[in-house]
Amino acid sequence: MNPGALALQCESVARVFGRRHVLRDVSFTVHAGEVVAIVGRNGAGKSTLLSILAGRRQADRGSVRVVQGDRPATDSQTRSWLGFLPHDLLVYLDLTARENLEFTGVLHGRPDPVQRAAEVLSAVGLAADADRTVRTFSRGMQQRTALGRLMASGARAWLLDEPSTGLDESGRRWLLQLLAEQGREGRIVMFSTHHPSEVEAAATRVLVLDGGRLVADLPGGAEGAAAAFSLVDGGRS
Amino acid sequence: MDELRRYLAIVRKDLRVEFRTREILYTTTLFALLLVVIFAFAFLSDPAKSRDYGPGIVWVTVLFATTVGQNRLFDRERENDCLWALLLSPAAPSTVFLAKATAQIAFALLMQIPTILLILVFFDLRVTDPLAFVGALALGNVALGLVGTLFAAMLMNSRMKEVLLPLVTYPLFVPVVIAGVKVTAVAIGAPIAEDPEVWLRFLAGFDMIFAVVTVALFGRMVRA
Numbered sequence: 001m002n003p004g005a006l007a008l009q010c011e012s013v014a015r016v017f018g019r020r021h022v023l024r025d026v027s028f029t030v031h032a033g034e035v036v037a038i039v040g041r042n043g044a045g046k047s048t049l050l051s052i053l054a055g056r057r058q059a060d061r062g063s064v065r066v067v068q069g070d071r072p073a074t075d076s077q078t079r080s081w082l083g084f085l086p087h088d089l090l091v092y093l094d095l096t097a098r099e100n101l102e103f104t105g106v107l108h109g110r111p112d113p114v115q116r117a118a119e120v121l122s123a124v125g126l127a128a129d130a131d132r133t134v135r136t137f138s139r140g141m142q143q144r145t146a147l148g149r150l151m152a153s154g155a156r157a158w159l160l161d162e163p164s165t166g167l168d169e170s171g172r173r174w175l176l177q178l179l180a181e182q183g184r185e186g187r188i189v190m191f192s193t194h195h196p197s198e199v200e201a202a203a204t205r206v207l208v209l210d211g212g213r214l215v216a217d218l219p220g221g222a223e224g225a226a227a228a229f230s231l232v233d234g235g236r237s
Numbered sequence: 238m239d240e241l242r243r244y245l246a247i248v249r250k251d252l253r254v255e256f257r258t259r260e261i262l263y264t265t266t267l268f269a270l271l272l273v274v275i276f277a278f279a280f281l282s283d284p285a286k287s288r289d290y291g292p293g294i295v296w297v298t299v300l301f302a303t304t305v306g307q308n309r310l311f312d313r314e315r316e317n318d319c320l321w322a323l324l325l326s327p328a329a330p331s332t333v334f335l336a337k338a339t340a341q342i343a344f345a346l347l348m349q350i351p352t353i354l355l356i357l358v359f360f361d362l363r364v365t366d367p368l369a370f371v372g373a374l375a376l377g378n379v380a381l382g383l384v385g386t387l388f389a390a391m392l393m394n395s396r397m398k399e400v401l402l403p404l405v406t407y408p409l410f411v412p413v414v415i416a417g418v419k420v421t422a423v424a425i426g427a428p429i430a431e432d433p434e435v436w437l438r439f440l441a442g443f444d445m446i447f448a449v450v451t452v453a454l455f456g457r458m459v460r461a
Contacts, residue, residue: 056321058460080327088318094254106246107326109239133257149322 005032006068006081006156008053008188013062015048015212022048024212026062030190030205032156035183037199037220038192039228040209046192047087047161049209053190054084054159066157080108083155085163089146093135097126097145100134101152108153116152124148125174139166147175157188164198176201199225208232243328247336252343254313261306261344269302269352277359287360288428292421295356296414299374300381302352303345304403307385310341311393320393320459330456334386338451341389342382349374365426369433373420376440380413380447387451391458416440 008030015023023045030036038046051057053064055078066073066081073081084090091100101120105113121130124144129137134145143166150158163179164172179202182189193199199206203220206228216231218224255261276294280287314320323333353374356362364370388405392398416436423433 055325076327076329079325082325084321084325086318086321090319090322091317092250092254092313092319093316094258094313095250099250099253103246103250104322104326107243107323107328109242109327153326 004068005186006066006188007031008157008190009063009065009067010049010053011063011065013049013052013059013064015045015052015057015060022212023052023059026209026212026214028207028214028217030157030188032186032188033183034205035179035189035203035220036191036205036207037203037225037228038190038207038209039194039199039232040192041232044209045212046209050084050159050161050190050192051086054082054086055079056084056086081156083150083153083158085146085150085158085160087161087165089142089149091134091142091145091149094133096131096133097121097137097141097148098130100145101148104149104152105154108155110152110154113152116154117148120148120151123151140168140171143167144171147178155187158182158190160189160191162193163191164193164195172198173201196225196229199228239327240329240332243326244332244336244339247323247328247333248339248343251313251337251340255340255344261309262347264309265302265306265344265348266351268305269298269348270355272298272301273352273355273359276356281359287362288422288425291356291360291362291425292418292427294360295353295421296377296417298352298356299345299349299377299417300407300410300414302348303378303381303385304406306344306348307341307381307389307406308399308402310337310344310386310389315393320390324456324459330459331452334390334452334455337390338382338386341386342378345378345382346374349378362425364424366424366433369420369437370424372437373417373424373433373440376437376444377413377417379444380440381410383444383447383451384409387455387458390455393459413440413443416443 011027013023013026040046052059066078098117101117102113105116110116121127124147126144134142164175167175176198179189200222205220206218206224208216208228208231218227280290384406388402392401395401416439419431419436420433422429423431
């Protein structure tokens, strides 16, 4: 293993909302370069798991650790290395797309946030609309801005909750290519999805959640996607 | 150095959004001016006593209008859950807090310039000690800004935040208002035997204590 490579370790994580067990004893480790799809029915615990991994919520039991080689990351490193894209997009609606990305770059201590924002705006296809406030954007464009925020942050691990929401078909293809590319560049990518085609196109590994439990940890690709969704559909019947 | 850049970026972001939308400045300034007009109708029947109740009017107006602004301060962070974009970034929670408090104090001071000028004109007040007058307002606003920003962040997602914020903060603001009224009274030449320096020192001490307490508590309280 590369001694500088990042890993995300989730150990016996449990979370209860009221009397409902949303996550039960979930454990896995994700290594740099892996693109991991999290699948499961609505309410299976996908969003909660991602928000706990990102630090947005606390686990009631268990722990989440970011490690580089065998050394645990400090709090500041963890916040710097993890990038989170939840349903609420974490972008300011009254700032322009460019201002959002430049702001993110400064927050994350990027050396040249202005230059980086311009590059990212081109990459996410928003160069022509860069100086419009995000409030005037369609949902798909807002989603692209939020993805741009992850790119501008320089995060080494991306945690995305249903990232294709609001994107059209070409946008979805672009997103899946982007996620696969991030994995090839050595980033950790974890995303939740309800679409087998997304798992097939981008994921190198699939985690299946059912009733808050991790019920399967499968390889990606067409076979893994088919096996994972047969488990999801089996849980539904 | 990075923290300073982050602090400035957050302040600049808040000012930019405010100057674009003008939600906080317009609403708080109009509210403050309305309060002054109401006070004018209530008290102008006896102009000879304006120096007696003038300081109270200044501070009640400052307090009420500032609270209205504080209630709106985190609305933009709540939209799209943006506060978490700050809290999950490498920026220290203390940096986030101080930047938000700075923006809040800047909005409050901008609102107070026309408001206080109007009070001075309406009630025919003359500032005889401008240094003490400005000093009390500056130190008082820092105190209101620090405490108000902390609780506004805490109550950001509460449905009753408009009611809860004053309920929680006003008991803490009482010493600030008392000190502010005393210094302002001396500054406009009211016939009272108070040493403004003592009250200004009191306000500075209040600011220092609450700066330490609020900075220390912010991260924990917003994550709770």
